[in-house]
Amino acid sequence: MSDPGLRRAVERVASPLGDPELLTARLAWSALAEPGDSVSGRLVAECGPVAALRLVEDLATGVPTPEIPGVTPQELTTSLRRWQPRLDARMFESLAVVAVKAGLAVLTPEGPLWPERFEDLAEHAPLALWVRGEPAALGGLDRSAALVGARAATPYGEHVSATLAGELAEQGVGIVSGGAYGVDGAAHRAALGVQGTTVAFVAGGADRVYPAAHAHLFARIADGGAVIAEVPPGGTPTKWRFLMRNRLIAAVSAATVVVEAGWRSGSLNTAGHAAALGRPLGAVPGPVTSATSEGCHRLLREFDATCITRASDVLELVGEWGVGDDRTGADRPRPEAIRVLDALAVRAWRTLDDIARRSGMSLAEVQAELGLLELDGRIESSLDGWRLHR
Amino acid sequence: MSDPGLRRAVERVASPLGDPELLTARLAWSALAEPGDSVSGRLVAECGPVAALRLVEDLATGVPTPEIPGVTPQELTTSLRRWQPRLDARMFESLAVVAVKAGLAVLTPEGPLWPERFEDLAEHAPLALWVRGEPAALGGLDRSAALVGARAATPYGEHVSATLAGELAEQGVGIVSGGAYGVDGAAHRAALGVQGTTVAFVAGGADRVYPAAHAHLFARIADGGAVIAEVPPGGTPTKWRFLMRNRLIAAVSAATVVVEAGWRSGSLNTAGHAAALGRPLGAVPGPVTSATSEGCHRLLREFDATCITRASDVLELVGEWGVGDDRTGADRPRPEAIRVLDALAVRAWRTLDDIARRSGMSLAEVQAELGLLELDGRIESSLDGWRLHR
Numbered sequence: 001m002s003d004p005g006l007r008r009a010v011e012r013v014a015s016p017l018g019d020p021e022l023l024t025a026r027l028a029w030s031a032l033a034e035p036g037d038s039v040s041g042r043l044v045a046e047c048g049p050v051a052a053l054r055l056v057e058d059l060a061t062g063v064p065t066p067e068i069p070g071v072t073p074q075e076l077t078t079s080l081r082r083w084q085p086r087l088d089a090r091m092f093e094s095l096a097v098v099a100v101k102a103g104l105a106v107l108t109p110e111g112p113l114w115p116e117r118f119e120d121l122a123e124h125a126p127l128a129l130w131v132r133g134e135p136a137a138l139g140g141l142d143r144s145a146a147l148v149g150a151r152a153a154t155p156y157g158e159h160v161s162a163t164l165a166g167e168l169a170e171q172g173v174g175i176v177s178g179g180a181y182g183v184d185g186a187a188h189r190a191a192l193g194v195q196g197t198t199v200a201f202v203a204g205g206a207d208r209v210y211p212a213a214h215a216h217l218f219a220r221i222a223d224g225g226a227v228i229a230e231v232p233p234g235g236t237p238t239k240w241r242f243l244m245r246n247r248l249i250a251a252v253s254a255a256t257v258v259v260e261a262g263w264r265s266g267s268l269n270t271a272g273h274a275a276a277l278g279r280p281l282g283a284v285p286g287p288v289t290s291a292t293s294e295g296c297h298r299l300l301r302e303f304d305a306t307c308i309t310r311a312s313d314v315l316e317l318v319g320e321w322g323v324g325d326d327r328t329g330a331d332r333p334r335p336e337a338i339r340v341l342d343a344l345a346v347r348a349w350r351t352l353d354d355i356a357r358r359s360g361m362s363l364a365e366v367q368a369e370l371g372l373l374e375l376d377g378r379i380e381s382s383l384d385g386w387r388l389h390r
Numbered sequence: 391m392s393d394p395g396l397r398r399a400v401e402r403v404a405s406p407l408g409d410p411e412l413l414t415a416r417l418a419w420s421a422l423a424e425p426g427d428s429v430s431g432r433l434v435a436e437c438g439p440v441a442a443l444r445l446v447e448d449l450a451t452g453v454p455t456p457e458i459p460g461v462t463p464q465e466l467t468t469s470l471r472r473w474q475p476r477l478d479a480r481m482f483e484s485l486a487v488v489a490v491k492a493g494l495a496v497l498t499p500e501g502p503l504w505p506e507r508f509e510d511l512a513e514h515a516p517l518a519l520w521v522r523g524e525p526a527a528l529g530g531l532d533r534s535a536a537l538v539g540a541r542a543a544t545p546y547g548e549h550v551s552a553t554l555a556g557e558l559a560e561q562g563v564g565i566v567s568g569g570a571y572g573v574d575g576a577a578h579r580a581a582l583g584v585q586g587t588t589v590a591f592v593a594g595g596a597d598r599v600y601p602a603a604h605a606h607l608f609a610r611i612a613d614g615g616a617v618i619a620e621v622p623p624g625g626t627p628t629k630w631r632f633l634m635r636n637r638l639i640a641a642v643s644a645a646t647v648v649v650e651a652g653w654r655s656g657s658l659n660t661a662g663h664a665a666a667l668g669r670p671l672g673a674v675p676g677p678v679t680s681a682t683s684e685g686c687h688r689l690l691r692e693f694d695a696t697c698i699t700r701a702s703d704v705l706e707l708v709g710e711w712g713v714g715d716d717r718t719g720a721d722r723p724r725p726e727a728i729r730v731l732d733a734l735a736v737r738a739w740r741t742l743d744d745i746a747r748r749s750g751m752s753l754a755e756v757q758a759e760l761g762l763l764e765l766d767g768r769i770e771s772s773l774d775g776w777r778l779h780r
Contacts, residue, residue: 002734032749034729079516085743160678172458236748238732240725285687288550288699297675299699300690307697309678335630339424342628353475360424362471387391 019110020096025049026128027099027232028092028109033127035230035244039079041123042070046380049127053092056080060087077333095232102207102233105131113139120277121251130206130229133222135173138252144174144199145314146253146274148246148267149183149260151260154292157183157260160284167311169196172210173318176253178202178245179218179227181211183267184257188221201252202236203245205229212235225244243269250274254318257282257308261295268295275303280317282308336361340369341378341388349384407604409500409584410486415513415516416498417489417731418482418683419461422446422473423517425620429469431513432460439517443482443579446470450477471681485622491598495521496723504528510667516638520596520619523551523612526566527589528642533706534564534589536643536659537575538666539650547573550674552580554649557701559586563708563775566643568592568606568635569617571601573649573657578611588615591642593635595619632658640664647672647698651685658685665693670707672698726751730759731768731778 001124026049035268047066059065059080065073099106107113107129113136113193118125131138147165161183165175169191177184179200180277189296191198199220202210206229209215218227229239230248246266249275250256258281261267274281283305286293299305308314343358343366350358370386373379380389405468416439423430430443436458449455449470455463489496497503497519503526508515521528537555539547555565555577561680565581569573569590581588581730591609592600599605608617621631636656640646640663648671651657664671671694676683689695698704733748733756740748746756760776763769770779 037750078755081754082746082750085747086750086754124778147703156677156679236732240729240732240749243728284696285683285690286677287546287677288674289546293675294699297699298695300675301699301703307675307687309684309687309691313691339628339630339632342630356472357475359428359630360422360472360476361474362468364471365468388433 004350008111018324019072021050022110023076023106023108024093024096025053027106028053029127030130030230031092031095031232034082035126035241036124036247037079037082038123039071039075040127041125043068043076043079044127046051046070047121056083057087057089058291060084095106095326098233099130102205103132103232104206105135107131107135107138112129115139115141115252116140117251117253118248120390121247124247126230126248126250128230129227130233132206132218132228133226135226136174137197137224137226138228140197141174141176141199142254143172143318144176144253144255145318146176146181146249146256146270147259148177148249148270149254149258150185150262150267150292150295151180151182153182153186153260153264154249154290156179156286156290157284157292158186161186161259164190164257164308164311164314165196165198166194168314168318169198170194171311171315173315174199174253175200176249178249178270179210179214179221181214183261185214185217185261192220194227197302199252200225201225201245201248202227202229202237202242203231205231205233205235207233208235208237209302210237242266247273248271250279251277253279254319255280255314257284257314257317258296258299258305259284260292261285261299262292263294263298265295267372268299271299271303271305275367280306282306282314284298284308334369336365337370337373337378340366340373342381344386344388346388349387351385355386399747408685411440411495412438412500413496413498414483414486415443417485417496418443418561420520420554420620421482421622422476422493424472425506425516425631426514426637427463427469427472428513429461430473430517431515433458433466433469435513435515438458438470446473447477447479447730450474466769485742488623489520489684492595493522493540494596494623497521497525497528505529505531507641507643508638511637511641514637515641516620517565518620520621521616522596522608522618523616524614525616527587527614527616528618531566531589531642532644533562533566533708534566534643534645535708536639536641536646536660537568537573537577537649538567538646539648539683540652540655540657540682541570541572541574542652542682543576543650543674544680546676546680547674547682551576554580554647554674554698554701554704555586555588556584558581558704559588560584560610561682561701561705562586563705564589564643566591566639568639568660569600569604569611571604573651577649578607582610582615585614589642590615590617591635591638592617592619593621593631595621595623595625598625598627600627626748634657636660637663639709640669641667643669644709645670645672645704647674647704648689648695649674650676650682651689652682653684653688655685658689661689661693661695666692670696672704674697674698724759726755726759727763727768730756734769734776734778736778736780739772739777743777745776
């Protein structure tokens, strides 16, 4: 790394890291291995990113395969064949400059903003992340919820997504999603609308805007929140990367909620990751006549997802209580009161005997209950007996 | 019982029972104790209905309280005070005639049509049932589902209720409900529409039509099915009796499904009985924006009800499989295939090297996958490489 401009760029991006070589190696790994590659995860965990990269470069030149704990020689050979087409030392060295030019920050597990929750991904954890916007947003997702769902959402799905996201963001819950049309977009927008924090994990490079029509939305997300990618700038958002991106959304969020999803929706993949990681999983029900809710109902049936109907349900999953709930069953009437009230009329005065016979209760029980009900103002008495208070 | 007309009436009603005195006692108990009265349940279980009735009549005349296993003297004294206002031997003797005049059959636990499932109600089991229509319908509820819900159902709720009931009834599942407006009525009607069996449990007498507008519906239900009451003819459908009626619906059905219900709907009471009896419980979700589905969502959240979206879900609860289901995930693609397909284009031919680099896979892996995909007709090859098949 002799070019002084390049060195400056790396140093700027790597400032919290303090080790340009380590940063370069991490960025190289993010270019070398496809997201979710477990062999690279284990190799980097065992040797550290710098030595692991050097090892791969040596292997490519024919150095004999060493013994690495946790990685079999067979895995190493197979993986080397996968990585070899992408081994390019000059490209790796330029990645930090690429980040600077694209206006992206880089986060690595060594930095203070790296979410601890990624550790649950173990060998599938990301090796580095490219961040457009505010890197601190990623470090502030302790209280967060992923709201994900169909791109082809119905107005119902978008409405529920926006309502949940807005109310949660107002309560200080970070809204995590995938930046797509439909449920994702509605969630991001509603969070932005209440000046909340929202973070989008994207499948391609953080500099790419996919879908293109979300250019303005991504700019707004990046202004205070973050658009985050696992692959280097320019990276194509392939189907595989969408699936792997989903694991990051599930892992980083305190809870995942599928708002609206068809039977085969990709958001069920996110839900599967959340369940596998032991993260609380919720699903918003919808009309059973709506194909766009079939995936949510499947989660309720088969994955034991929690039925989510409002923001306080999500807060509960996130591990919080506190949104007012006036729907408790506190004032449930006593069975005896129901039976005595049943035996009374609005107009006709009824005698004690009559009320006892009608209610199937003893005279004494009826008398006691009549007293309580009269105290409550539910009934009135006269010389002719009792009747319901109008 | 000296009146020969009365004796004939009793004998006709009691023909499967063969013991007019036993029948009279059971009918007396159904008039004496309010539905769900556990002391009468234990007393009748211990002494038999005839001796139990005689005991109560003796007690009322001042005979000292005897020792009855399972019933404390205190309970007996308290209950006697409840029963005393209704003790009327002449009225009891006339009840069989009342049944005949009202065109009702009477079922008792001694008869062959009495559903075994009522045993699960233990001391709360009904002591006799009054049946308008076909008594055998009650005995044919082994494969049955209760479909219950809001009287003030939405068009959505009525639609789902009718769809489920029609499809289940076509599969030979008996449809049990409460004869009310809304979800109940839609379920009964749809079952009748496919010549299925349907049974309505009512809170008042079986001769009463409540709601009055359901006179025609009740007549149709009774033609092949049955309208069933626990209280004698003329009995008022009180709120208490509605709550107790719900336990019969839950107990007699193989599964209970709440189709649409508000937060405080009475059908949640039926659901509670089903859960307490260990019966499978289902709930149909709806829009979270609909207050009429709040009760169903509550069941999904708090009572671990199964999410019901179609008839086959109910069949599963009833303990049956068989309605065709084409929504399995059999043809899920291999991860490698996804990655190779991601790396291919529709127009441009791509080389093996290029595909390997784009997919992050080894040349050998890519080659193997390309072969499989070409066999499947998903891609095509030329001297220039591979591309997606249009």
